[in-house]
Amino acid sequence: MNAKERAQRLSESLDALLEGQPAAARRQTASEADPELGQLLQTAAAIQRLAQDISPRAEFKAAARARFLVALAQRRREPAARRWSLELGALHPASRPWLSAAASLVLLLAAGAGTVGAASSSLPQEALYPVKRASERVQGFFAVGAEPRVRFQLRTAERRLQELLRLQSGGREAPPALFADLGQATDRAVALLAPLAPDQGLQIKEEALQKLAEVNARRQETLLALLARAEPRVQASLAPAIGSGALDAQRVNAALRTVQETKAGLQVSSPGAQVQRSGLITRHGIRSLVAGPHSIRFDDDTRLEGTPELGQVAEVVGVVQPDGSILASQVRVRPPSPDGRAGELPTHRVRATIEAMEPEAWSLDGHTILVTANTLILGAPAVGSQAEFLVTILPDGRILALLIDAAAVPR
Amino acid sequence: MQQERQLVERAQAGDASAAGLLYESYFPKVYRYVVLRVGEPATAEDITEEVFLKMLEAIGSFRFTGAPFSSWLFRIAHNKVIDHHRRRGKGQPAPLDEGISAPANADPALGAPARFHFAELRAALQGVTAAQQQVVALRFAAGLSIAETSRVMGRSPGAIKALQHSAVQALRRLLAKRGSDLGQTEDYER
Structure with missing residues (x-):
């Protein structure tokens, strides 16, 4: 059987498979008595079965459907109230995240454009402030894609x-929730920037981080000015906000520095150059990893010493590729240095209250930290208790826990 | 086919329920296609949404001139995937295996063994041409027929069959080279 005939037979067998008739597909191949065709069908069938098993997350599915319906409704130009009563009724009850945004939109439609306009300049604890926040939720809901979402979080922080x-x-006291909201917007923007590999979307990352750094600097200035003239009672309540702001500023500045170094590195390392690089592993796949600001790729000739894991340090020798990544000839994986340095990244020792403990992400005083298999845990940390944390700020701004010491803080 | 044509025509006339049915019918297929092309589930989610927003925007301009609606829709999906690669600045597909170890990026709809195989498949796909990746995604993930795939890719049905054959051959070889058991045994009957 020549290649053309084999391609034809494979296609016919695949059609049978895609139509849900595996037995027919098998019979067809068997009747040809061509072992290679049989093997190809095995591979095709396995790929097809695997691909068909992929399905979108339920949460995304619900949110996407809601957004689609909203877009559809906007095109139909029907009276708003009827549109919404129809569509909200039709949607699945599991779709909580968008439901709040949809409810906000109904509230805004009811409030009218004039009210929403007036609300935009309102301040916390004023009557129209909830309308302003509802309007923001709707804007956030319609921000689709990494860039619009980052821009939305930046606008929110601003x-x-x-x-x-x-x-x-105006000499008025700011409610504590306002500080938390400010930190949350920074957190979310940093988290949205994180999935972009260091050598990708550099311009977007740099601009967003510069803006965040600016917002953080003004936030700290304002808080320090408030602290200077506040009464002792208010001073005590401002201290956590200032501490949290300082950590946010460190994260943003570290991420910004990395982006700028990567840009400089990409400019000086010409393709084909043999380089030696090292950095904390922040992401890894079967054939690639990200170590510090560097995207590293492997091939069959790469000599790998140790197993790459998040939080370990990779020392790499390789050749710069046209896309700026490094094709490694050698990768050595080692734990971070025990002397308080994680690869090239500085570490910070902080004491904080544990608010939530998910398998790989814990919440501490409003911040999310990564806890990996490499995180050393001493004592028995629990939600609501305090612990001491040795953390490092990854180049993308995420916080990685190297050590959690629950025993260091008396209960 | 006739039923789909009626749905499309109703959607073009502003019938929201028809547009909704088209959305429901194609959403999982488009998502599967996109995730296989870009590798990252989070990015695939964004692109999938963009595809359907574009569908809404442009459905009025679609005409039945012999090509099925699915070819038109997957052409949009293909263009969005290409736009995504361009936005990344290098005009190259994303590294398909990146992020597989990150829980936030992993596809939660797959169990652990399937996720492992999926990572292997994504890695193997890096070793085939863009056209071969495209044909694998359209045929196996989206479930398009040879005729539909041929319309999306602008190639003859014979060329698609040849491309599919060479893609499966290459993937089998690459998977075996990686020591993967995916597709190496006779287990294709569910």
């Missing part, structure tokens, strides 16, 4: 900061 500044200039 708005919260403006509110803080206006409260300060």
Whole structure:
């Protein structure tokens, strides 16, 4: 059987498979008595079965469907109230995240454009402030894609900061929730930037991080100004916000520094150059890893010493590729140095209250930290208790716990 | 086919329920196609949404001139995938195995063994041409017929069959080279 005939037979057998008739496909191949065709069908069938098993996350499915329906409704130009009653009724009850945004939209439609406009300049604890926040939720809901979402979080952080500044200039006390919201917007922007590999989307990352750094600097200035003139009671309540702001600033600045170093590195390392690089592993796959600001690729000739894992340090020798990544000839994996340095990244020792313990991400005083198999845990940390954390800030701004010491803090 | 044509025509006339049915019918197929092309589930989610928003925007301009609706829709999906690669600045497909160890990026709809095989498949796909990746994604993930695939890719049905054959051959070889058991044994009957 020549290649053309084999391609034809394979296609026919595959059609039978895709139509849900595996037995027919098998019979067809068997009747040809061509072992190679049989093997190809095995591979094709396995790929097809695997691909058919992929399905979108239920949460995404629900949210995407809601957004689609909203887009559809906007095109139909029907009276808003009827549109919404029809579509909200039709959707699955499991779709909580978008439901709140949809409810916000209904609230905004009811409030009217004039009210929403007036609400945009409102401050916390004023009557129209909930309308302003509802309007923001709707805007956030419609921000689809990494870039629009980052821009949305930046605008949110900027708005919260403006509110803080206006409260300060009016001599009014800012509610603690405002500080938390400000930190949350920074957190979310950093988290959205994280999935972009260091050598990708550099311009977007740099611009977003510069803006965040600016917002953080003004936030800290404002908080310090408030602290200077506050009564002792208020000073005590401002301290956590200032500490949290300092950590946010460190994260953003570290991520910004990495992006700028990567840019500089990409400019000086020409393709074909043999280089030696090292860095903390922040991401890894079967044939690639990200170590510090470097994207590393492997091939069959790569000599690998140790198993790459998140939080370990990779020392790499390789050749710079046209896309800026490094094709490694040798990768040595080692644990981070025990002397308080994780690869090239500085570490920080912090004491914090544990708010949530998910398998790989814990919440501490409003911050999310990564806890991996490499994180050394001493004592018995629990939700609600305090512990001491040795953390490092990864180049993408995420916080990685190297050590968690629950025994260091008396209960 | 006739039923789909009616749905498309109703959607073009502004019938929201028809548009909704088209969405429901194609959403999982488009997602599977995109995830196999870009590798990262989070990116695939964004692109899938963009495909359907574009579908809504452009459905009025679709005409039945022999090509099925699915070819038109997957052409949009293909263009969105290409736009995504361009936006990444290098005009090259994303590294398909990146992020597989990150829980936030892993496809939660797959169990651990399937996820492992999926990572192997994504890695093997890096070793085949863009056209071969495209044909694998359209045929196996989206479930398009040879005729539909041929319309999306702008090649003859014979060329698609040849491409499919060479893609499966290459993937079998690459998977075996990686020591993967995916598709190496006779287990294709569910």
